[in-house]
Amino acid sequence: MKKSLICSLMILTYFPALQATLGERLTFAKEFFKASDGAGTMIECSHAVGQELIKYLMQLQRDNPERSLRVLQLGAGTGSITEVIAQQLRTIDHLDAVEKSDSMCAILHQKFDDKPNVSIRCLSIIDWCPQETYDLIISMLPFTLFDVDMMSKVIEHLKKLIKPNGYISYVAYLGGSKLKKLFSWGNKKQEHEKKMSILKNFRHSYKIDKTIVWKNVPPIRVYHLQFSKA
Numbered sequence: 001m002k003k004s005l006i007c008s009l010m011i012l013t014y015f016p017a018l019q020a021t022l023g024e025r026l027t028f029a030k031e032f033f034k035a036s037d038g039a040g041t042m043i044e045c046s047h048a049v050g051q052e053l054i055k056y057l058m059q060l061q062r063d064n065p066e067r068s069l070r071v072l073q074l075g076a077g078t079g080s081i082t083e084v085i086a087q088q089l090r091t092i093d094h095l096d097a098v099e100k101s102d103s104m105c106a107i108l109h110q111k112f113d114d115k116p117n118v119s120i121r122c123l124s125i126i127d128w129c130p131q132e133t134y135d136l137i138i139s140m141l142p143f144t145l146f147d148v149d150m151m152s153k154v155i156e157h158l159k160k161l162i163k164p165n166g167y168i169s170y171v172a173y174l175g176g177s178k179l180k181k182l183f184s185w186g187n188k189k190q191e192h193e194k195k196m197s198i199l200k201n202f203r204h205s206y207k208i209d210k211t212i213v214w215k216n217v218p219p220i221r222v223y224h225l226q227f228s229k230a
């Protein structure tokens with residue numbers, strides 16, 4: 001009785017935020033098992049995570065009431081966070097949502113092709129080289145699952161894609177890195193430590209704030225960086 005009450009409470013806390021259909025959930029879970037550097041989790045992020053991730057979009061909109069803003073989302077998945085960003089966009093703003101998985105992209109096209117200020121880009125972020133830069137980059141990429149080379153490449157690429165004083169907000173599952181460190185040995189452990197130090201340097205050069213969103217499975221940390229180019 002006690003157990004089922006706790007389970008119901010957990011479901012009530014987390015799942016209303018996850019408005020994905022069964023098909024979307026299955027696609028997401030399939031990607032999780034398919035690619036070791038892919039989804040990073042079996043469930044999409046919650047609405048609460050989306051609300052935290054659009055914090056600096058709202059600030060940019062307040063500071064620039066007339067200027068159109070360019071937003072880039074990395075690793076859009078099946079679109080739960082894309083939805084939150086799209087709802088916050090004004091008609092003058094534009095979102096490019098990048099996703100490398102074909103099956104997730106098919107779902108994104110279904111959901112967002114009728115939205116004039118959202119463009120779905122089906123490719124790896126490394127291959128996305130637009131002419132214009134972005135005011136805000138929201139990353140859902142599973143950084144810690146990438147190898148050292150890929151992680152460094154992505155970070156360098158992001159530095160090219162962001163405008164001076166633009167914001168980069170990204171997520172990291174709470175405890176994910178510590179767990180990985182605990183369960184890796186030898187070369188793998190060394191590689192993991194190297195990745196963590198690359199990420200830490202990147203963060204420490206630009207971090208403005210971080211917060212934990214508990215209303216997500218699993219809880220997640222959101223980092224906000226402001227990227228000032230010298």
Ligand SMILES: C[S@@+](CC[C@H](N)C(=O)[O-])C[C@H]1O[C@@H](n2cnc3c(N)ncnc32)[C@H](O)[C@@H]1O
Binds near residue numbers: 031078099
């Ligand atoms: C943790 S999931 C986030 C999905 C979703 N935004 C959500 O609501 O949780 C990470 C996503 O990043 C995508 N991804 C991984 N590597 C990528 C890359 N190099 N370029 C673009 N997307 C990538 C995966 O396919 C997956 O959909």
